[in-house]
Amino acid sequence: MKMEDMALSGPDNTRLEALVHDIYSELVEDACLGLCFEVHRAVKHGYFFLDDTDPESAKEFEIVDQPGLDIFGQVYNQWKNKECECPNCKRLIAASRFAPHLEKCLGMGRNSSRIASRRLASNNNNVSKSESDQEDNDDLNDNDWSYGAEKKSKKRKSDKNQNSPRRSKSLKHKNGDLSSSVTSEAFKYNNYNNAGISYETLGPEEVRSLLTTQCGVISEHTKKMCTRSQRCPQHTDEQRRSVRVFLLGPSASSLPDADATVEADMFELQGDGSGAQSLISRLQWEDSPEISPTDSASSRASTNHSDPRRPKKKKRTSLVLNSTAGGGGGGGVSGEGTSGSLTSGSNGGVSQSNVSLPAKKKRPKLPAPSISSIYDDLN
Amino acid sequence: MSKDSQMRAAINQKLIEMGERERLKELLRAKLVECGWKDQLKAHCKDVIREKGLDHVTVEDLVNEITPKGRALVPDSVKKELLQRIRAFLAQHAAL
Numbered sequence: 001m002k003m004e005d006m007a008l009s010g011p012d013n014t015r016l017e018a019l020v021h022d023i024y025s026e027l028v029e030d031a032c033l034g035l036c037f038e039v040h041r042a043v044k045h046g047y048f049f050l051d052d053t054d055p056e057s058a059k060e061f062e063i064v065d066q067p068g069l070d071i072f073g074q075v076y077n078q079w080k081n082k083e084c085e086c087p088n089c090k091r092l093i094a095a096s097r098f099a100p101h102l103e104k105c106l107g108m109g110r111n112s113s114r115i116a117s118r119r120l121a122s123n124n125n126n127v128s129k130s131e132s133d134q135e136d137n138d139d140l141n142d143n144d145w146s147y148g149a150e151k152k153s154k155k156r157k158s159d160k161n162q163n164s165p166r167r168s169k170s171l172k173h174k175n176g177d178l179s180s181s182v183t184s185e186a187f188k189y190n191n192y193n194n195a196g197i198s199y200e201t202l203g204p205e206e207v208r209s210l211l212t213t214q215c216g217v218i219s220e221h222t223k224k225m226c227t228r229s230q231r232c233p234q235h236t237d238e239q240r241r242s243v244r245v246f247l248l249g250p251s252a253s254s255l256p257d258a259d260a261t262v263e264a265d266m267f268e269l270q271g272d273g274s275g276a277q278s279l280i281s282r283l284q285w286e287d288s289p290e291i292s293p294t295d296s297a298s299s300r301a302s303t304n305h306s307d308p309r310r311p312k313k314k315k316r317t318s319l320v321l322n323s324t325a326g327g328g329g330g331g332g333v334s335g336e337g338t339s340g341s342l343t344s345g346s347n348g349g350v351s352q353s354n355v356s357l358p359a360k361k362k363r364p365k366l367p368a369p370s371i372s373s374i375y376d377d378l379n
Numbered sequence: 380m381s382k383d384s385q386m387r388a389a390i391n392q393k394l395i396e397m398g399e400r401e402r403l404k405e406l407l408r409a410k411l412v413e414c415g416w417k418d419q420l421k422a423h424c425k426d427v428i429r430e431k432g433l434d435h436v437t438v439e440d441l442v443n444e445i446t447p448k449g450r451a452l453v454p455d456s457v458k459k460e461l462l463q464r465i466r467a468f469l470a471q472h473a474a475l
Contacts, residue, residue, distance in 0.1 A: 028449065032446045
């Protein structure tokens with residue numbers, strides 16, 4: 001570059017170069033002056049030496065370059081080997097696992113309820129009371145607590161498949177008691193011994209009050225009463241009746257399901273899932289027995305049936321007795337009875353059904369004026 | 380020579396008027412900080428101050444001590460670049 005400039009014109013160029021250098025020198029001197037002023041000001045104001053550290057402090061914070069230590073001289077995995085005593089279960093837990101263990105141990109935190117309910121379900125399944133000990137099962141979740149973890153690991157996997165809420169629907173319908181016990185346990189995980197309600201611990205009055213509001217069927221597996229509503233689809237009315245008889249004696253007339261036989265006649269179909277089909281067959285028999293509430297997916301018509309029965313009691317009585325198809329109605333009842341569990345197809349049974357109507361008021365009332373019109377036509 | 384000085388004056392004036400001088404100054408300052416020149420010189424200042432005594436340092440002392448060292452410490456790359464830019468400016472704007 002300089003050669004090019006030199007080649008342009010000799011004397012001018014040298015002068016030009018000199019000029020350039022002069023300009024450059026001026027610029028550099030300006031920079032130096034600037035620095036001097038800055039330093040002088042700092043000295044006079046006393047902050048010039050502030051960024052220096054004295055040799056003592058400098059030695060204190062010297063960079064450490066030893067193996068096993070970081071540059072501050074700390075051991076980085078110092079706390080890993082320490083063990084802490086859990087205040088709850090009094091065990092020695094590794095420090096890095098202490099917080100999760102405490103979560104499970106105290107029953108707080110996000111996953112502890114899930115695991116506890118899972119544990120409970122597996123315990124109830126195996127019917128072994130010793131396993132419901134909190135501490136032992138907590139071990140399953142502590143990775144660093146190797147005692148019994150290996151022998152229980154296989155069992156854990158099967159438990160997971162059985163009791164996790166994500167298992168297949170078929171399992172749920174297969175055993176209604178199990179699923180209900182799992183869900184109820186999920187909500188009542190604090191109550192470790194009593195996921196449902198155990199009838200043994202209740203007095204007769206409590207049992208009575210419970211039975212009037214809940215299904216109450218005693219599960220074979222857990223020996224607990226079903227806490228679902230009276231229309232719980234997993235249990236038939238026959239089951240409910242038998243439970244009431246069992247708990248309160250045969251003379252439990254104060255309960256809505258007193259007329260057991262009649263109930264069985266009219267409502268045996270409630271245990272089926274084919275509520276819609278039974279409904280259609282009933283319509284054909286021009287008799288409207290209690291609609292099965294089992295089929296929750298059933299149409300409105302099925303639920304509508306239950307309502308007109310109660311207020312329209314008198315009408316139905318007249319309908320049955322006056323119509324020539326009264327016998328047919330009884331036959332229809334028995335016809336339906338065959339598909340269910342009980343049969344007592346007779347006119348007496350039919351008339352009794354009307355008597356039992358007022359007792360049915362416990363059922364949820366549903367508006368269905370259209371249904372009564374069908375029977376008007378029949379009449 | 381007056382022509383020369385006239386020319387110089389004219390060029391300087393042009394430099395200032397066009398703002399090129401300021402730009403060059405800033406560029407130089409930035410480059411000197413970048414290359415560590417400023418810190419070097421500051422350390423030298425500390426020595427001078429310790430030598431002269433903190434309370435008795437004057438600007439002239441500092442200037443006399445620092446400037447020659449400063450001029451010498453400028454790295455070659457910085458110097459070359461600045462010269463280049465000045466020449467470019469002159470080639471562009473000076474009527475020669």
